[in-house]
Structures are given as C-alpha cells and as structure tokens.
Amino acid sequence: MSTASHPVVPTLTFRDGRTIPQLGYGVFKVDPDIAADVTAQALAAGYRHLDTARIYKNEEGVGRAIAESGIPREELFVTTKLWNDAHAFDDGIAACEASLERLGLDYVDLYLVHWAVPSQGKYVEAWKALIALQQKGLVRTIGVSNFPKEQLAEIIEATDVVPAIHQIELHPYFQQRELRAIHEEHGILTQSWGPLGQGKSDLLENPTITAIAEAHGASPAQVVLAWHLAHGIVTIPKSVTPSRIVENLAAVEVALTAEEVAAIDELDRPDGRGGADPATKTA
Numbered sequence: 471m472s473t474a475s476h477p478v479v480p481t482l483t484f485r486d487g488r489t490i491p492q493l494g495y496g497v498f499k500v501d502p503d504i505a506a507d508v509t510a511q512a513l514a515a516g517y518r519h520l521d522t523a524r525i526y527k528n529e530e531g532v533g534r535a536i537a538e539s540g541i542p543r544e545e546l547f548v549t550t551k552l553w554n555d556a557h558a559f560d561d562g563i564a565a566c567e568a569s570l571e572r573l574g575l576d577y578v579d580l581y582l583v584h585w586a587v588p589s590q591g592k593y594v595e596a597w598k599a600l601i602a603l604q605q606k607g608l609v610r611t612i613g614v615s616n617f618p619k620e621q622l623a624e625i626i627e628a629t630d631v632v633p634a635i636h637q638i639e640l641h642p643y644f645q646q647r648e649l650r651a652i653h654e655e656h657g658i659l660t661q662s663w664g665p666l667g668q669g670k671s672d673l674l675e676n677p678t679i680t681a682i683a684e685a686h687g688a689s690p691a692q693v694v695l696a697w698h699l700a701h702g703i704v705t706i707p708k709s710v711t712p713s714r715i716v717e718n719l720a721a722v723e724v725a726l727t728a729e730e731v732a733a734i735d736e737l738d739r740p741d742g743r744g745g746a747d748p749a750t751k752t753a
C-alpha cells in the first residue's frame with residue numbers, strides 16, 4: 471500500500487448522521503478479471519469509497535482488493551446495489567446477504583435499490599427490504615438509484631423512511647435540476663453516475679470545459695468532476711487507466727470559481743440523457 475500523501479477527499483453527511491466521501495471509484499463495466507487489480511490501484515491512489523453492484527459481476531474482485539489492501543474496514547465506504555430481479559422482500563434480503571458473501575464483508579456502508587422499474591411495481595417492497603436490512607445491521611445507510619420523482623415520493627409516503635441518497639445519471643449535459651430540488655427539500659444527497667458522460671458525448675472536448683481546464687492547468691475530466699463537487703454532489707467516476715484513476719481523485723484539489731460553475735451550468739441540454747430512462751426501464 472502506498473504511503474504517499476493522498477488528496478484529501480471531503481465528506482458529506484447523510485440525514486442519518488453518517489458520512490460519505492464525496493468522490494469515490496465506480497466499477498461499472500469493469501471486467502471481473504481485472505476488478506481486483508484496478509480496485510487495488512484505486513485504493514493505493516487514495517480512494518476510500520467504492521461503488522459496485524450485483525449486476526456488475528465484480529463484487530468478488532472488489533472484495534479481494536479490500537481484503538488484500540490492509541486498510542481498516544472503518545476507513546472504507548463500500549456501496550453495492552439490489553438488482554431488479556430481487557425486489558420481492560425475501561429476495562431482497564437474500565440478495566444482500568449474497569452480495570456481502572461475494573464482497574467478503576459483514577456489512578456495506580450503503581445499499582441501493584438499483585432501479586425502480588415502475589412497470590414491475592415492486593419498488594415499495596424492495597425499499598421495505600432495505601429498511602429491514604438496515605435494522606438487521608447488514609447495511610449502514612440505505613438509498614435508491616434511478617427512481618423517477620413519482621416512485622421516490624411513493625416509497626417515502628408508504629414507509630415514512632426517506633432515502634439517504636439518490637444515485638442518478640447526472641453530468642453537465644444532463645443536470646437533473648428537478649430531482650435535485652426535490653432531494654434538497656427532503657435532505658436527500660444527490661449522487662451522480664456517469665459523471666463524465668460515460669464517454670458517450672463530446673463533453674470532455676466542450677470548449678467551455680477545455681477553456682476552464684486550461685485556466686487551472688487541470689484536465690477536462692477534473693474540471694467536470696470539480697463541477698459536481700462544487701454543487702455538493704457525491705460522484706463516482708470510473709476508469710481502468712492507472713493515470714486517470716489518479717487524475718480523477720485529484721479533482722478534489724481543483725477549486726472552480728462561481729463564474730466557472732455558472733458557465734458549466736449553462737451546458738445543460740433537454741436531450742442530454744445518455745443512459746436508460748428510469749421511468750420506462752424494464753427489468
């Protein structure tokens with residue numbers, strides 16, 4: 471494990487009083503064969519927040535890197551997610567236990583319902599399973615991902631338990647202002663997936679971004695991540711390239727001016743969504 475000094479990542483506080491490092495390492499589409507290796511690189515670079523999911527099929531590799539890192543468990547923040555085929559209450563409990571087994575952990579810091587899948591109609595049941603898992607101590611904090619505003623309101627109404635965080639697609643081309651305002655009303659943290667636009671658009675070549683990057687002697691990816699951080703968003707960029715793993719974490723050291731944040735705010739697009747629409751996503 472590296473003993474070099476690492477960038478200091480700010481933490482944000484959930485409504486339940488626990489904290490989360492504001493920048494973490496995401497492993498969507500990381501091949502199971504390399505998951506342990508790249509996660510070990512992220513930990514050596516100084517990341518302490520890891521974001522995986524059952525459907526990524528790399529929980530074992532992430533768990534192996536954690537075990538071999540020697541980093542005390544309490545210094546790590548590990549998230550995994552309940553897949554869409556396990557929304558029934560008992561299935562939800564069993565799915566979490568199986569994820570813990572694969573990760574080699576006694577608990578995860580954050581467990582999320584991965585997608586609402588409104589057409590399936592079991593998201594309230596799934597949310598009740600997460601509430602039970604928290605009561606059993608298998609998960610510290612519970613939240614959701616990819617919930618349209620209607621389904622978010624429905625789980626809160628049905629259980630009186632407000633998710634601590636909502637993980638949604640969010641980047642400068644798709645800023646999710648309506649959901650972010652709803653989160654603020656309820657004290658829900660916003661977490662951005664696809665923070666760099668998943669490499670699906672020209673975001674990192676956008677002249678507004680590249681001009682700000684030049685002014686700071688930073689990379690375009692760092693500027694985009696600094697924009698997320700400036701808005702109080704928790705973010706989890708993914709890379710399997712060693713230099714980019716380091717570069718993305720160092721975004722915490724890029725402080726944008728209010729004018730620069732406002733200029734990036736202007737990049738929002740009505741058609742900016744790159745991934746599936748949570749309202750229509752089927753299992």
Ligand code: NAD
Nearest residue numbers: 496497498521663664665666667668669691707708709714
């Ligand atoms: P991302 O926006 O983090 O983009 C990752 C891609 O950006 C990389 O594959 C690479 O092509 C490029 N990239 C990364 N660092 C770069 C750099 N410094 N310079 C230039 N290009 C760079 O997209 P993502 O991986 O889809 O999202 C991040 C994480 O969010 C995932 O790994 C996963 O943990 C989570 N996620 C969650 C959901 C969900 O449904 N809840 C969906 C997608 C992703």
